[in-house]
Amino acid sequence: MKKILIVMIFITFLSNISYGQVVNKDEYSEARALVIKANDPTEKNGERIQLVKLKILEGKYENKIVKVKHIIGEETTLVREVKKGDRVILSIDKRDKIVNIYISNYGRREYVYYISIIFILLLLVIGKKKGIKSTISLGLTILAIFKILLPAILKGYNPIFITVAMCSFITIITMFMVGGINYKSISAIIGTIVGIIIGGSIAIIVGNKGHVTGMSSESASMLMFIPQEVEFNFKYILFSGIIMGALGAIMDVGMSIASSVEEVYKANKETSHRKLFLSGMNVGKDVMGTMSNTLILAYVGSNIPLLLLLMAHGNTVPNILDLELIVVEIIRALSGSIGLIMTIPITAFAASFLICKEK
Structure with missing residues (x-):
């Protein structure tokens, strides 16, 4: 328990470090609001306009009642027609001493909280003691990503170096908390870290040979205009995402192999x-096929709309394979799968060697 507290204090300390400029809150801010009343939309000059009465729930204007003209389908908004009881995000523009308020998005965090609570409860009820450890390690992982990894990259540190270090940290914390400090966990850690390095190295080599830029996604392009004015290496950011994305499956395989070897030894x-x-x-060998499918199907499933769009316009499979956006996903899936496959013999050897040494 003392070790967990030390890790949490360390993460909290790093999370308080300043990571650069932020958007000027005096000019622009956001606030959550509750829709109290929403009139039916009306047509005016080719636009559908809805008069909405809202109660602001947070920030400087908390509990203030405002009326907003909500233009449905406008390019600057991400929401459609709103209804009474909806929670929405308001964008408040205060430049030039004029306060402009408009609805920019739906408020969805409550539903994220609900499904997270269900997940944690199932983890605790079914996993019991190990479920508690899994919950703590998951919490530390999330804290490490959002308080250390992402801010460090935002400050300009090498994304690949930071990601490998963070993956190693997450692997060690998770394995020791879930499996205990023993040869089984050490074997799983060795296999996972080596598998991640192999998979990441292959992704980097193939990506460089394929002239991948890392700029194929819209979010990557938008990073060029952030207020921190950091000069990112987008290719490195892409590779760091590939490494991080493969960690979960590789860690799962590493622990599965180490546990099976330990059980055979106990018998x-x-x-x-x-x-x-x-x-x-x-x-x-049994785990390999299903876990590789898991990685590949996860990446394909997230890009079905894009694949449908390309095929609908008559693109052939060879043409599709020349597109950077598709190549990136293929590299992501296959390099992660290669790392996963290599984790199996490495973990099996490490576990059998260390457990025999214990005997």
Whole structure:
């Protein structure tokens, strides 16, 4: 427990470091609001306009009642027609001493909280003691990403170096908390970190050979205009995302192999190093196919609209494979799968060697 507290204090300390300029809050801010009343939309000059009465729920204008002309379908808004009881995000523009308020988005965080609570409750009820450890390690992982990894990249540090270091940190904390400080966890850590490095290295090599720029997504392009004025290496940011995206599946495989080797050893403590290694490999072969499919299907599933759009316009498969946006996803899926596959023999060897050494 003391170790967990030390890690949390360390993360809290780093989270208080300043990471550059922020948007001037005197000119622009956002606030959540509750829709009290929403009139039916009316047509005016080709636009659908809705008069909306709102109660601001936070910030400088908390509890203030405002009336807003909501233009439905306007390019500057991400919402459609709103209804009474909806929670929305208001954009408040205070430049030139004129306060302009308009609806910019729906408020969705409550539903994120609900599903998160359900997830944590199931983790605690079914996992019990290990569920508690898993919850704590998950919390530390989220804190590390949002309080250390992303701010450090935003400050201009090398994304690949920071991501590898953070992945190693997350792996060590998670494995030791879930599996305990023992040879099983150490084996899983070795296999996971080496697998991540192999998968990441392949992604970097193939990406460089394929002249990947890292600018294929809209969000990457928008990073050029952030107020911090950081000169990003977008290719490195892309590779760091690939490494981070593969971590979960590779960590899962690493712990599965190490646990299976330990169970075989517990069943027969006279089992040789070779037999323990082969047992781990046999389990790994079964896990390998399903986990590789998991990575590939996850990336394909997130890009179905794009693939449909390309095919609808008559693009052939060879033409599609020349597009950077598609190549990036293929590299992401396959490099992660290669890292996952390499984790199996590495973890099996490490686990069988260390457990035999313990005997």
